[in-house]
Amino acid sequence: MALADRPKPKPALGEVLIRVAFTGICGSDIHGYTGHNGRRSVGQVMGHETSGTIEAFGPDGAPFGLEVGDAVTFNPVVLPLEDRLEFTDREQHSPRKSVIGVDPARYASFADYVVVPAVNVLRLADGMPVEHGALVEPTAVALHAVRRAGVTGRERVLVIGGGPIGQSVVLVLQALGVAEIYVSEISAGRRRLIEELGVAAIDPSAGDPVDALGRRGGPVDVVIDAVGSTRSLADALEGSVLGGTVCLVGMGEPQVRLDAFQISTGERTLVGSFTYSARDFADAAALVAGNPLTADALISRVIGPESADEAFTNLANGDEIPGKVLVSFAPVPEYAK
Incomplete structure (x- = not known):
């Protein structure tokens, strides 16, 4: 540059x-x-x-x-x-x-x-x-993703990825009045920032984030995936309730692998969000x-x-x-x- x-x-x-x-x-x-x-x-x-x-x-x-x-x-x-x-x-x-x-x-x-x-x-x-x-x-990227996921304010929500887009998603969710928000983020510095915003942060490198959710009330209604990788989508599907919604806004990998049964037999909705x-x-x-x-x-x-x-x-x-x-x-x- x-x-x-x-x-x-x-x-x-x-x-x-x-x-x-x-x-x-x-x-x-x-x-x-x-x-x-x-x-x-x-x-x-x-x-x-x-x-x-x-x-x-x-x-x-x-x-x-x-x-x-x-x-x-x-x-x-x-x-x-x-x-x-x-x-x-x-x-x-x-x-x-x-x-x-x-x-x-x-x-x-x-x-x-x-x-x-x-x-x-x-x-x-x-x-x-x-x-x-x-x-x-x-913030507009985050707001559009939250709207694509159909969040009304009553849901329990997991955000995967605590970078600037994930942080903006937190801002939007808090403005909507969502009371129970979790963020899965590997970076310690970003986890500290998330916690300063009053949101629970999960370290996926310290263990299965789905297990961590289990200790905090179980799977969530909505997951916003701000990473966009095979691993993050697997966590998103496993961490959401039957009939839950996963919104993919991250673009970390151009091609990913999915567990199709998590979508079909779990009747989960997977939606994309762009701009x-x-x-x-x-x-x-x-x-x-x-x-x-x-x-x-x-x-x-x-x-x-x-x-x-x-x-x-x-x-x-x-x-x-x-x-x-x-x-x-x-x-x-x-x-x-």
Whole structure:
């Protein structure tokens, strides 16, 4: 990864120029950096978990509700105009969508400036710390997964994987009023962070996590798998009640093996979850704004662009950073120094 000079982008009709403040390092960015998932290309500018301020609009001017200087985030799932009506509330299903940070043809937001469609820009709530805006995208992933799993608030829920997505799932579940949440996570640092959020953490390396659940009330109603591996799915199926639901949101392995009997004879429902709808994204912004203390706890490190290559290398090699790492293109806030 290298720092490079690029021309300052100019917004076209219907677009907004955002001066980037913070962009989070996503697990998918790490996989792109290592070449693990093939969903990034050499030479592209990545970045999609972003907050910043509006610097300029395209020639058609400011749309209703947005002004220069507004603190904003943006939904990176971009649809062509002709698909927006057909795919309302399921924008992620549009076969012609592109994703800022994934699409190699578009400069994304590990940069000082990014141009995005005005319809994808969301103004942050008054008083919301700008750095918290970079948590909206992973929270939208978590919210969509929880909704796909049909969680209403009354269920007992296990989250497999206590990284940034699993942590965001915890934020969502707590906001929904779920009283009994467990998180299975191998990293001691992440388990400590989870416990600081008031949630029981299970160490799967210390024994069978299903046995650990058995000592805490038995199998759960819903499992959110934020890992996505043969092992994590096996734990998810075994750790859920007969007739329970498992939601796969993690993408740790492109191919996995499943015990089909756990699904058929156990009448379990296995659902997938990928990105989010525009409604999920807006609701996630409200969740983050309404839970500032949790949002603070989810940010473990803020670095400058000159340190990004080192951070990516360390994360790819398993560096145990408990929560989210943000790359700052603005002055680093005092609490993060």
